[in-house]
Amino acid sequence: MEPLLEVEDLHVSFKTYAGTVKAVQGVNFAIREGETLGIVGESGCGKSATAKAIMKLLPSPPAQYERGLIRFQGKDVLKASEKEMQSIRGKQISMIFQDPMTSLNPTSKIGKQIMEAIVKHENISMKEARQRALRMLELVGIPQPEKRIDQYPHEYSGGMRQRAMIAIALACRPKLLIADEPTTALDVTIQAQMLELMKSIQEKMGTAIILITHDLGVVAEMCDRVAVMYAGQVVETGRVKPLFKHPQHPYTRGLLKSVPRLDANRKAPLQPIVGSPPDLFEPPQGCAFYPRCSYAMRICKDYAPKLEKTREGQYASCWLHHPLADKTKWLKEGMAVDR
């Protein structure tokens, strides 16, 4: 089946007075209709920039789409005009953002903010749009929608605001929903509700979801496939379960090891990844993870590895999978983290 969205070799940089930040440096992934793809990584790894690039939401300048391809339903998004983009945004692809406290217009009623998208994309009357907005509020689980529709964002709680954001995003039944850390700013209990809501809506509407998060638990819970990003690149991608069971990249393994587990021996120390991500003003020539990697080899310093198939349906970019590499340490320590 033809994928709904394909991203190939995407490069995005930001020009600032201090220099050029190469935020996204060759990202590849694809998502099929109705599927959920997780994008995980530390903050600053280029997840959000990638997500916003798909909808061409990055302000330009400073953002520059250096090269690459974003193909949505066969159409190259990067080549689309602003007018074409406007007809795609909100209608074909929607997005919800991290902080529901700031992503709704504080001086506009919630109902109006939902109707705005509907009226823009569909040729219906204000009255019908309002009916649709009411149904959307109901769908996302807002009690007393007739009353709530005429309230302002500050009269909503954080969780309700994020529900309202979902209502706005899904009002025109888009094919793809990009959720940029949709639960990070919320309480844990509300996070779970929000994930449930997104799942149930996905079942009803068949929307594909790109879920951007730094929370591996959320990915395990929600996603079919996952792309792990590090320093502006996808370092590993594949189906969630096998990938989490047999990570093929030292960074993915490091991420999994550094997650506190309820069933773990309390005396066993957590294993953080030492160091910090590279400076994207001057990205390293070789593997970006080289300085923090416990399996680094001489080649890693000067040559960047490519994303290559390592197992069935799983791709990683790491020199360890080169036939000349010595995998003894990798395999030995790998047994211990199997989960």
Added chain:
Amino acid sequence: MERETAFKKEMFVRDETNRQEAEKISRPSVSYWSDAWGRLKENRLAMTGLLIIVLLLIMAIIGPHLNEYSYYEQDFAKKNLPPNAEHWFGTDAAGRDLFTRAWHGARISLFIGFMAALIDFVIGVLYGGISALRGGRTDHVMMRIAEILYAIPYMLMVILIMIAMKRGIWPIIVAMTITGWIPMARLVRGQVLQLKESEFVQAALAMGAKMGWILRKHMIPNTFGPILVNITLTVPTAIFAEATLSFLGLGVPAPQASWGTLASDALGSILVGNFYQLFVPAILISLTMFAFNVFGDGLRDALDPRLRK
């Protein structure tokens, strides 16, 4: 897999040296002030402002001594002379040298501006600081008083006080600062309150830091930015207010001169065609307003911690 051939076995040897780099912090940490200064330096408009301020200050110091005339010496044989080789900015209706008077005026105007800003700063920091640190009822009462005084139209109050007082530099400064300190007090109070609640001060308190230490290490550096900006913007406001007072005949008395009195004196001779007499003080006042405003704006942008990269 074509590139394969280029790789040799030894390249795949475990490299233990990599971690050393990881422990290095990727960029040197820059202190708040040097970072702010760095950003200020980038702002050409603000630096122009700073340059003009420095030049005006230098000229205020040396300007009156650059020729043989004094600011008060009258020479009726040489009145209303346009700029010439002898009198660089010309002479006024009493035959006084306008070049000397202009820089003497710079002294008076800048002195009034800086003094007003300084006094506003001292009173404002004390009042606002006490109000915020004491909190509770004290804070409530102090702020209500400030609120009432703040609602009094500033210039009307200044004019009113000047009417009751003798004309002079200090009465002007007093009149300006009598209600002028309030914005500073409100600013300081807001800043201190915000900091008092802030997590890093709470953390310092929890770790048993003394109040004095917190004041020195946290409060002062963190409140200083907005306060500095406020001071920078108070100076031109005061100079401007002084000009208005001079215009109303409430400025410094003759033979003293400020830019304001020079300008208002010159207004009388405009219709006679002596436009140059207004030109000099007008340009100087405008330059000063310009310089302080753009410098203050630049400072605000430079000190804004949200803009730190």
Added chain:
Amino acid sequence: MDLSSEPSSSEKKQTLGVISMWKYTFKRFLWAIATLWVIITVTFIIMKAIPGDPFAKDGGLPETVQKNLHRHYNLDKPEIVQYGLYLKSILQFDFGPSMKHRSITVNDYIKKGFPISLHLGLQALIFAISFGLILGVVAALYRNKWPDYASMVIAIIGVSVPSFVLATFLINYVAVQWNLLPVATWQSWSHTILPTISLAMMPLAYIARLMRSSMLEVMNQDYILTAKAKGLKQSTIIIKHAIRNAILPVVTVLGILTTNLVTGSFIVEYIFGIPGMGEMFVTSIFNRDYSVILGSTVFYSAILIFLIFIVDVAYTWIDPRIKITEEGS
């Protein structure tokens, strides 16, 4: 009013909000009255503090006449009684006679001058607000391009050049040398153009700068991105989402700008020879006509304090986020 703080969201507080809004309005009104009282008291103290007898200047008045005059103006009574009488007369909107021209009362001056000043002031305010907003928005939308630089040059000139300098330059060039508009006085609409520009420049510049930075800040907000992600046109986003939010800080400074406008009007009216309250005020300062100075100060203060009160209260109604708590602000 701290805009950055997150207002609470529960149902209960919501209904409470409207009640406390009225409470806030009422409280605010009391504070305005208190401020006005402070000003009236200060004017009274100043009147008393001014050295010399207001009637001594005339000189040569026989002692009996002076005494009669003192009695007529209650100057023979204890000061606290005088103060009471002063408060009472002001409450009755009676500012007494001019000291220079006894046959004319301060009220006469106000009645004659105020309509003219109001006309000039309103015209300048409307000009300043409309052009200030336009310049600010344009500057923000074309940030670091020529329209931005052009607007900011105008704004910088506006804050840098005092109104009397601008007025004189305008008279000298536009009126005298190029002969495009009348030099002075207040007769036809064309007479109002130069004074309006002179008076409006400063607030215009201030509004333009404020609106620019406010717009830039709003355009960086997440909800603008949300609006864009909905597929709205750039123009819709700017008009419906950005300007609506960016204009709020401008509303808060309207009170203070009007105050500056009044101060500016003293000078502008005087230079252009406009027979408004400002010109009268300046003349009375030159003539040391204390009753006129103090009377018009009280009158100006009352208007401005009332205006600031209106702006403050209006703001709490305009911005739905502001829910006044029991504390007051």
